[in-house]
Amino acid sequence: MLKRTGIAVGAVVLVIAGAVGWWLLSPLFISETVNEDFPFSANAQVPESMTPQQVEMVMEGMSMVDQPVEETMPAMAEPSGPAAVKTGAFRDADRFHKGSGTATVYMVDEDQHVLRLEDFQVTNGPDLHVLLVNHPDPQNRDDVQGGGYISLGSLKGNLGNQNYEIPAGTDINAESSVVIYCRPFHVVFSVAPLQEAG
Numbered sequence: 001m002l003k004r005t006g007i008a009v010g011a012v013v014l015v016i017a018g019a020v021g022w023w024l025l026s027p028l029f030i031s032e033t034v035n036e037d038f039p040f041s042a043n044a045q046v047p048e049s050m051t052p053q054q055v056e057m058v059m060e061g062m063s064m065v066d067q068p069v070e071e072t073m074p075a076m077a078e079p080s081g082p083a084a085v086k087t088g089a090f091r092d093a094d095r096f097h098k099g100s101g102t103a104t105v106y107m108v109d110e111d112q113h114v115l116r117l118e119d120f121q122v123t124n125g126p127d128l129h130v131l132l133v134n135h136p137d138p139q140n141r142d143d144v145q146g147g148g149y150i151s152l153g154s155l156k157g158n159l160g161n162q163n164y165e166i167p168a169g170t171d172i173n174a175e176s177s178v179v180i181y182c183r184p185f186h187v188v189f190s191v192a193p194l195q196e197a198g
Contacts, residue, residue, distance in 0.1 A: 034157030084197035099190020
C-alpha cells in the first residue's frame with residue numbers, strides 16, 4: 001500500500017515537473033510572430049457594423065478615386081496623425097539574450113501615446129514583459145527596478161511588428177528605455193535606449 005502511494009506521488013511530481021520544465025524551456029524552441037498594423041486610425045470613428053476587412057476595402061476603393069481639387073494652402077497647417085516622440089534600437093543584453101529592431105513612442109493624442117516595435121526580434125523566454133524604464137541603459141534587475149518602470153503588459157510575440165498602449169498620464173520625458181524583461185527570473189532580454197525623435 002505504501003509503495004503504491006509512493007508511486008502515485010512520484011507520478012504526480014513527475015507530471016508537475018514536466019509541465020514546469022515545458023513552460024520554462026519551450027519558448028527557447030518556439031517563436032511567435034505578431035504583425036499588427038500601425039495605429040494610424042487610433043482616432044478614427046468606424047461604424048460598429050463594419051469589419052476590419054470592410055474598412056480596408058472602403059479605404060482601398062477611396063484611394064483609387066482621382067478627382068482634382070484646387071485649394072490655396074492654409075497659412076499654418078497643424079500636423080495630423082501620430083507623431084514620433086522618442087525612438088531607439090534594440091540591442092543584445094548578453095551573448096544568449098539577443099534582440100534587434102526599433103522601438104518608437106508615438107503621440108496619438110494630447111495624452112495618448114503608443115509604443116511601436118518594428119522589425120522586432122528577441123530571444124524567446126518564459127513570461128516576457130515590455131517595460132518602459134527610467135534608467136537610460138539598464139543592464140540588470142537592479143537597473144530596471146531601481147529607477148522605476150511602467151509595465152505595458154506581456155510581450156505579444158518575439159518576432160514582428162507590435163503596438164502597446166502607454167497608460168494615460170505617463171510622463172514620456174521621464175522614460176529613457178524600453179526593456180524586454182523575463183519576470184520569473186528577473187532577466188533583461190533586450191534593451192532599446194530611447195532618444196528624442198527627429
